[in-house]
Amino acid sequence: MRYRYIILLFCLYISVTGFAQELSTVSRKLTNNISETYHVLANDGITRQGIYQALYKKKTAIASGSYLGGKRVGIWHFYDSNGTVVQSFNFDKQLLLYEAPEDTTSNLHYFIDRTLDTAKTAVQKITKPVRIGGRYYGYVPYVALFRMPKRISESDFDYSNMKAVVELLVSPGGRLADYTVHLIYVPTAYAVDDITMNLKLPNPDDLVFVPATFNGEPIACRVMIECIINKNGTLDFAR
Numbered sequence: 712m713r714y715r716y717i718i719l720l721f722c723l724y725i726s727v728t729g730f731a732q733e734l735s736t737v738s739r740k741l742t743n744n745i746s747e748t749y750h751v752l753a754n755d756g757i758t759r760q761g762i763y764q765a766l767y768k769k770k771t772a773i774a775s776g777s778y779l780g781g782k783r784v785g786i787w788h789f790y791d792s793n794g795t796v797v798q799s800f801n802f803d804k805q806l807l808l809y810e811a812p813e814d815t816t817s818n819l820h821y822f823i824d825r826t827l828d829t830a831k832t833a834v835q836k837i838t839k840p841v842r843i844g845g846r847y848y849g850y851v852p853y854v855a856l857f858r859m860p861k862r863i864s865e866s867d868f869d870y871s872n873m874k875a876v877v878e879l880l881v882s883p884g885g886r887l888a889d890y891t892v893h894l895i896y897v898p899t900a901y902a903v904d905d906i907t908m909n910l911k912l913p914n915p916d917d918l919v920f921v922p923a924t925f926n927g928e929p930i931a932c933r934v935m936i937e938c939i940i941n942k943n944g945t946l947d948f949a950r
Contacts, residue, residue, distance in 0.1 A: 734760055741855045742947045744768055744792075749778065757781075765848055767792045774848040776802070789845030792948070798845035807921075810841060818937040818949045819846055825925055840881045840932050841921035847948065850936055852917045853877050856908065857892050859944025863904060870940040872897050874949070877936040883929040885922040887912075892946075 733753040740746045746769060750761040759778035767773050771794045776787030783802040791797050799809040813819070821839045842849035854877060874897055880889035890908040895901065912918060923932035937949040 732760070741765070741851055743941045743943075743945060744947050745773065745851060745855075747774075765851075774844065789848045791845075791847045792950070797847060798843075798849070800843055807841065807843075810845075813839070813846065817846065819850070820935040820937075821923065822933040822935070823923060823925060823930055825930065836924075836926055838924045840885075840923045840934060843916075843919075843921075850877075850934075850948075852912065852914065853879060853890060853908075854936065854938055854946045854948060856912070857906075857946045859940070860904070860906060863894065864944050868896070868903065870942060870944070873903065873940050875938040875940055875946050877938055877946070879934040879936070881920045881922060881932050881934060883922055883931055885920045885929070887918045887920065888931070894940075 734750040735753045735756065736748065736750055738746065738748045745765060745767055747763070747765040749759050749763040752758040752760055758781040760780065761777060763774070763776050763778055763783075764772060765774040771790070771792060773790045773792065773794075774787065776783055777785050785803060786799060786801050786808065788796055789798040789800070795811070796809070797811040798807070800807055823837065844850070857875070857877070874895050876893040876895065878889070878891045878893060879887060882888040887910060890910055892906045892908060894903040894906070896903050910918070922929040924930060938946040939949050941947060
């Protein structure tokens with residue numbers, strides 16, 4: 712019994728000293744409107760540890776959770792720009808706990824390569840792709856990565872008269888298969904340019920989705936994200 716007690720005290724000591732490691736705080740912008748704050752181990756400046764939070768316009772949480780040794784742990788909550796929970800995910804169990812219904816005001820649109828039989832609508836079931844991180848924070852990496860090409864930034868286009876649509880093709884295997892940004896001149900709906908983005912994303916996890924399904928069968932699906940173009944040539948979600 713005494714031996715077990717000593718082992719327990721040792722484990723508690725390791726746990727306490729592990730969490731007492733000196734941390735540094737990192738704050739940075741992901742887009743013009745979205746920023747994140749997290750902590751890293753001071754001795755390496757890389758490994759994330761402790762509480763994480765992402766904010767919309769510095770006041771509304773769009774993601775909250777914790778890191779341990781550089782990995783997401785426990786239950787994370789993800790919100791839209793109004794602070795409404797859109798998804799909860801348990802990273803310890805790799806389990807989706809909650810996914811809010813999507814309404815018609817969403818700036819995400821989905822397209823599948825299937826012809827629907829209108830006579831059998833009642834028995835046809837379609838599910839959209841699911842991105843861990845929800846329909847707002849989860850899609851930030853694809854919006855934040857874009858920078859206006861030099862050939863356009865040096866032209867006389869007025870960004871206030873343009874919008875962007877980020878198009879993602881999610882394969883039946885739940886992988887990002889194509890990533891394109893369409894630049895559109897709003898007054899005429901004229902496509903200014905279609906820019907193919909590199910699929911070698913900084914975070915490999917951003918290639919992973921839960922695929923769309925049609926009657927239980929995984930299928931390819933295109934996700935279209937409506938965006939605004941900032942004055943500096945970066946993107947943000949359309950409101």
